[in-house]
Amino acid sequence: MSELEFALNTFYLLMSGALVMWMAAGFTMLEAGLVRRKNASTIVTKNFGLFSIACVMYLVCGFYIMYPGDSAISSLIPGFGSTLGLGMGSQDMSYGSYSEASDFFFQVVFVATAMSIVSGAVAERMKLMPFFFFAIVLTGFIYPVQGYWKWGGGFLDALGYADFAGSGVVHLCGAAAALAAVLILGPRTGKYAEDGSSLAIPGSNIPIAGLGALILWLGWFGFNGGSQLAVNTASDAIAVGQVFLNTNASAAGGVLGAMAAARLVTGKVDVTMAINGAIAGLVSITAAPDTPTGGLATLIGAIGGVIVFFSVTYLDKKFKIDDPVGAISAHGVVGIWGIVAVCLSTDVALSSQVIGALTIFVWTFIVSGLVLYALDKAVGIRASEADEIAGLDQAEIGVESYADAE
Amino acid sequence: MSELEFALNTFYLLMSGALVMWMAAGFTMLEAGLVRRKNASTIVTKNFGLFSIACVMYLVCGFYIMYPGDSAISSLIPGFGSTLGLGMGSQDMSYGSYSEASDFFFQVVFVATAMSIVSGAVAERMKLMPFFFFAIVLTGFIYPVQGYWKWGGGFLDALGYADFAGSGVVHLCGAAAALAAVLILGPRTGKYAEDGSSLAIPGSNIPIAGLGALILWLGWFGFNGGSQLAVNTASDAIAVGQVFLNTNASAAGGVLGAMAAARLVTGKVDVTMAINGAIAGLVSITAAPDTPTGGLATLIGAIGGVIVFFSVTYLDKKFKIDDPVGAISAHGVVGIWGIVAVCLSTDVALSSQVIGALTIFVWTFIVSGLVLYALDKAVGIRASEADEIAGLDQAEIGVESYADAE
Amino acid sequence: MSELEFALNTFYLLMSGALVMWMAAGFTMLEAGLVRRKNASTIVTKNFGLFSIACVMYLVCGFYIMYPGDSAISSLIPGFGSTLGLGMGSQDMSYGSYSEASDFFFQVVFVATAMSIVSGAVAERMKLMPFFFFAIVLTGFIYPVQGYWKWGGGFLDALGYADFAGSGVVHLCGAAAALAAVLILGPRTGKYAEDGSSLAIPGSNIPIAGLGALILWLGWFGFNGGSQLAVNTASDAIAVGQVFLNTNASAAGGVLGAMAAARLVTGKVDVTMAINGAIAGLVSITAAPDTPTGGLATLIGAIGGVIVFFSVTYLDKKFKIDDPVGAISAHGVVGIWGIVAVCLSTDVALSSQVIGALTIFVWTFIVSGLVLYALDKAVGIRASEADEIAGLDQAEIGVESYADAE
Amino acid sequence: MKLITAIVKPFKLDEIRDSLSEVGIMGLTITEVKGFGRQKGHTELYRGSEYTVDFLPKTKIEVAVKDEEADSVIEAITKVANTGKIGDGKIFVSSLDQVVRIRTGELDEDAI
Amino acid sequence: MKLITAIVKPFKLDEIRDSLSEVGIMGLTITEVKGFGRQKGHTELYRGSEYTVDFLPKTKIEVAVKDEEADSVIEAITKVANTGKIGDGKIFVSSLDQVVRIRTGELDEDAI
Amino acid sequence: MKLITAIVKPFKLDEIRDSLSEVGIMGLTITEVKGFGRQKGHTELYRGSEYTVDFLPKTKIEVAVKDEEADSVIEAITKVANTGKIGDGKIFVSSLDQVVRIRTGELDEDAI
Numbered sequence A, B, C: 001m002s003e004l005e006f007a008l009n010t011f012y013l014l015m016s017g018a019l020v021m022w023m024a025a026g027f028t029m030l031e032a033g034l035v036r037r038k039n040a041s042t043i044v045t046k047n048f049g050l051f052s053i054a055c056v057m058y059l060v061c062g063f064y065i066m067y068p069g070d071s072a073i074s075s076l077i078p079g080f081g082s083t084l085g086l087g088m089g090s091q092d093m094s095y096g097s098y099s100e101a102s103d104f105f106f107q108v109v110f111v112a113t114a115m116s117i118v119s120g121a122v123a124e125r126m127k128l129m130p131f132f133f134f135a136i137v138l139t140g141f142i143y144p145v146q147g148y149w150k151w152g153g154g155f156l157d158a159l160g161y162a163d164f165a166g167s168g169v170v171h172l173c174g175a176a177a178a179l180a181a182v183l184i185l186g187p188r189t190g191k192y193a194e195d196g197s198s199l200a201i202p203g204s205n206i207p208i209a210g211l212g213a214l215i216l217w218l219g220w221f222g223f224n225g226g227s228q229l230a231v232n233t234a235s236d237a238i239a240v241g242q243v244f245l246n247t248n249a250s251a252a253g254g255v256l257g258a259m260a261a262a263r264l265v266t267g268k269v270d271v272t273m274a275i276n277g278a279i280a281g282l283v284s285i286t287a288a289p290d291t292p293t294g295g296l297a298t299l300i301g302a303i304g305g306v307i308v309f310f311s312v313t314y315l316d317k318k319f320k321i322d323d324p325v326g327a328i329s330a331h332g333v334v335g336i337w338g339i340v341a342v343c344l345s346t347d348v349a350l351s352s353q354v355i356g357a358l359t360i361f362v363w364t365f366i367v368s369g370l371v372l373y374a375l376d377k378a379v380g381i382r383a384s385e386a387d388e389i390a391g392l393d394q395a396e397i398g399v400e401s402y403a404d405a406e
Numbered sequence D, E, F: 001m002k003l004i005t006a007i008v009k010p011f012k013l014d015e016i017r018d019s020l021s022e023v024g025i026m027g028l029t030i031t032e033v034k035g036f037g038r039q040k041g042h043t044e045l046y047r048g049s050e051y052t053v054d055f056l057p058k059t060k061i062e063v064a065v066k067d068e069e070a071d072s073v074i075e076a077i078t079k080v081a082n083t084g085k086i087g088d089g090k091i092f093v094s095s096l097d098q099v100v101r102i103r104t105g106e107l108d109e110d111a112i
């Protein structure tokens, strides 16, 4: 590879990474818009905190665990070490395909994404400090380990499990942790009536929730587009182009699928379902954004959009899983759909995909569950009912989200 | 062209397209900020829907119609076909200047932009489903046909009509459709007093309207910058650089022009005019962002800014054209100015430009008018007065934009 | 350098510049969120205006003053001239490292950043027209002169003062002007009780303030990443990669530093401090984002975050400096920290850094002070108390920021 | 003196104010309130869960008047606020013992 | 006729409405208000400066009733609004001279 | 017992509360209202169209007091709310038949 090719790849990874970093704003806006006013400052705080924790923990140990290279202990157990010293002095200046730092930067924003998924699901009732503590564990350990199994060259990769940009490694992982947290936390006070029926708790700022989803849409071009990891050859460039086209097509399909489902089932077009539809479309295509045609990508996304509509409704009504932003549905249930949909455009074995999904889910769900359970026993992860009623903004932040003094 | 040049061009088109996609968020925020609270969820829904419809319809047939290549029937009548099958398998791997998919991606976000223009103008009174139906027709047929006439190699191109990035093909087209819709719809209830005087209906969220305009500003670098379609040679790179410089300068000029007009005429600086001024500056330069000097670009934008101020006022007061966000003025009236302003920095004949503007306007206005008129007769495109008073959010979405439960 | 390298560099500068332009939206949202509702439209107006003025003034004379090349009069006194004629006709087509226009574009967004810093600090009480007048002077003269001293090849550069992307040239400069303005303006009515204690004036929209900081975070990748000015060689690409990594790490450190300080000192995590922490982290690393390791960058940012927390508190309580958004602390006090922190990862002499910081501060503070003082004597720069109580939106803009008609 | 409190549909406010000024009323105070009554609210679905919006937005208009003006004010309001549809609202009349104009210290009928 | 005005904690609203309908009350009007009383507000820090939130959110419920209904309404409210904690609020009872239903023009007890 | 209702300029609220506590008032309820009166609103232009903001923001303060406290309360309010400029507002005094403290069930003067 020529020096210029190396330079282009590096620049491409950095631009992609910047777009993925931008997804932090997407999650922040989406979640702030879908919670009540009394919890919006908390959501903003949580998102700033989790993103920062992810960046630090991934530097401290996460990146090393996920990509241990030769120091891996086995295909199941990664190696352990730190990349805190990552700097130009330490970088191998005999260049490879892209600079080490650009690779790290591109990877670190992925782990932040996984953790962002949790933040929405536990909104309006989880205490700040336990949340941050869990962020440390997820981003420094739980995520990197399963990441190693696939992208670091571990056993899932060897098994033929295919996951281009992380429908499983990132989205299902985040959603599995979110599910564990939600089960331990229980629903928000007032979410279910005494007769068990589900009550609506409307979000407080739909325009910024919509903005959040559009930010995610944009950021996803970096997420999927960057995951080709090279753009220097004609075939790489063509692949990246296809990834952009398909990512966009699938998101569009997701919106239309969710809108159609909402309209047909309820008679109205719930805008929050359209928003979830976009995300569902994006998650659906993430495991294989390069292989389908534009038409198939649209269809895969549309199915994702329909799934998210029904999943949100049923998780809530049937299983009393209270997920204020629909994260478990959009990233988890649809994440599984995305993993399976790989088989529609490749000759990857369905069994590999099922094993991949199961492995990621079980690992993340169980370890997260244990950590959160221990945390709950130790300090309690749920805010007191009084704090919940007054709003977490008052209890933990001390700043109203929309003060209107004078 | 070397493989690396092909790669760079492809990457550049994809980045440009991502920026243009981002304009969807710009329109959404701008419009959500300038309507009343009771219609903001609807605006978000409309923008998600129209963008998605545009993506799907352009894949179904729009792109093919606009760029039929050899299968064009004549310089007036394009060919018809589909690009649903666009995928790596189908792509010619002997590369050209950039990948097919990157080209499609860059083009598809343009058609969405055109449709976004309509959404603002018809806000607060047009029913959702007819709007979406019209989006299908505009993005799948009306826009591609006139696009073919210029960019697909049709008769407008042959005539020497110059339109670098679409002051006419995109902005005037969108505005002409918007005008047809607004005339059929009529003004919002309560917009004009019985004595015919125009009443103000203030927007509900100025900060996000401002955000919207800044998003558009950013996105426009992709819109204009990408329209050079190549960055691999020194002359292309220099041109793209000039396009960025001029796009920015013209937007700045537009803001200052509109602010100065507002301040001199009314004594205050109406922030929504500053916002419209930015957009007007951007539209003004879009037909020829590469040729003027920075100083001339600033001036072209400033004139656009002054025009938008007076146009907004007069369309409203004199013609009772009720356009809540000023889309017809900013994209249509100023679009014409942009088309004409090409002559200031090139030796393009004024007559070509006038013919171009007329053709685009007449075609879009008439066909849109017919479709909307038929739609109105068939199902009614305007919300009932009761729904309008209660707000479309209640009538069609069922979700309040700023709920403040507890 | 090959044509393609020139092209890649140009494209890279343009993308970087676009990201920096985006910071205008960041400042707008941050400030709009941290002021009261009655002043939010004014903040939006000011930010549109200042950015546009910066773009025009830099074209009129600022760029020439800052980069006079051979026409410089001495290492202290730059040359004077205009780049209004910057256009492809005038550009030297025998290419250098990047296109002239891309260079201008990248530079112009920096001067806008410096002026944006002022806008937040003077919020809620400075009149619009004097503010715009001052913007003309700062962006057309004050900033370019000190910019010349360092980046234009003047005496600070010769002295060995190191400032990679402008902790001093941009951030300290903006903050010094802000400080001068705040001292002349005095605090907002009601900010300090009669007994001198500081009263809180809570911001009105925390989610968009958070959005603003995340926009700045994203934009900063362009700000710092672009300041390498080349990405065409392996070593440049590696440096740019390191800059991205460190910029992100330092921002994360800043958030955690500020959060930890807030939590330990006050028991709660004030979200506005987390927001300031992110900005502080970014400012801290800006003078040398390429040299530290990721771990050191995190630490530098964390210290910046702690500094901003205490600085905000003390400037307010001890010195009665009323800075609604913390701009003087985050860009000024932390800017100085950033300048000094260069010595941690390079062998730059501390004395050069101190002289650099002093020079920039003294020049900007004094000249800004004189201009603002004269302006105040001539027309008054502070809004009347009645206007302040009613809100500047009513007095100067005539548009409520969050109207809720019907 | 009487305090006349009318709970009306919000979009009728401008008409009512005009109608009141025709009968010579120059001052009034309004409050955004929510009403619950015979007029049914509507049921919405938010993310699949039903919720009933049964408190409907209403505007409360308070006017302090001299005793003899009460009837004409009630009539002025009723006339324009009446749409004939359920939910038009109510008027409550109570007695005021005293009225003060803060600016001047004027009392009672002079203060209205 | 009486106007019963209760200032209560906001989260009690739904229960109170249910309790009122049990005693046959079909109409009421609510207003978001802020209360100041024995219940202490809380002190917050915003960017290092202290501020006291001493006006706490309360909901005002107004119900016009026939004289004989007053006691049962008061009881219906007291029963569920009482949490035993400071700040539960107050009920004020005043007399209404007249009530008009705007839609029909019905008067007084018929209008309630 | 009396209910004293004052409509005042919003920025006077803190001063009024302080002035009231000086005369021993420990409880009050406030509502954001909009007032229309002699004080003229202002005319704005929004996108070229004129509109008049003629409802001005006011704060309504309600205080229930014992009969004998009424005068001192009125004075306490008037003293500080008076700016001498049009729009300072009004005070309305009406009688209360009954007051209940929800928490304790205390009645009338004990409940205030």
Ligand SMILES: Nc1ncnc2c1ncn2[C@@H]1O[C@H](COP(=O)(O)OP(=O)(O)O)[C@@H](O)[C@H]1O
Pocket (backbone or CB within 6 Å): D007, D034, D035, D036, D037, D038, D039, D040, D056, D058, D085, D086, D087, D088, D089, D090, E026, E027, E028, E029, E030, E062, E063, E064, E065, E101, E102, E103, E112
């Ligand atoms: N008993 C009551 N006390 C206080 N307010 C009432 C009462 N009954 C009705 N209202 C108010 O009047 C409004 C209209 O009443 P409603 O019964 O819906 O229709 P109508 O006015 O046609 O009888 C309600 O929304 C509520 O605000």
Ligand SMILES: Nc1ncnc2c1ncn2[C@@H]1O[C@H](COP(=O)(O)OP(=O)(O)O)[C@@H](O)[C@H]1O
Pocket (backbone or CB within 6 Å): E007, E034, E035, E036, E037, E038, E039, E040, E056, E058, E085, E086, E087, E088, E089, E090, F026, F027, F028, F029, F030, F062, F063, F064, F065, F101, F102, F103, F112
């Ligand atoms: N004298 C009063 N006049 C008007 N409202 C009052 C008065 N005293 C209390 N309130 C209202 O009642 C609410 C509760 O009063 P508070 O003294 O806090 O507790 P409690 O109701 O338990 O006595 C206050 O927040 C205020 O809205």
Ligand SMILES: Nc1ncnc2c1ncn2[C@@H]1O[C@H](COP(=O)(O)OP(=O)(O)O)[C@@H](O)[C@H]1O
Pocket (backbone or CB within 6 Å): D026, D027, D028, D029, D030, D062, D063, D064, D065, D101, D102, D103, D112, F007, F034, F035, F036, F037, F038, F039, F040, F056, F058, F085, F086, F087, F088, F089, F090
């Ligand atoms: N007759 C009235 N009934 C109810 N409220 C009134 C009445 N007259 C005035 N107000 C209230 O008092 C406020 C001040 O009245 P205004 O006539 O403007 O000035 P002033 O208080 O100096 O006489 C008004 O904004 C309104 O809220």
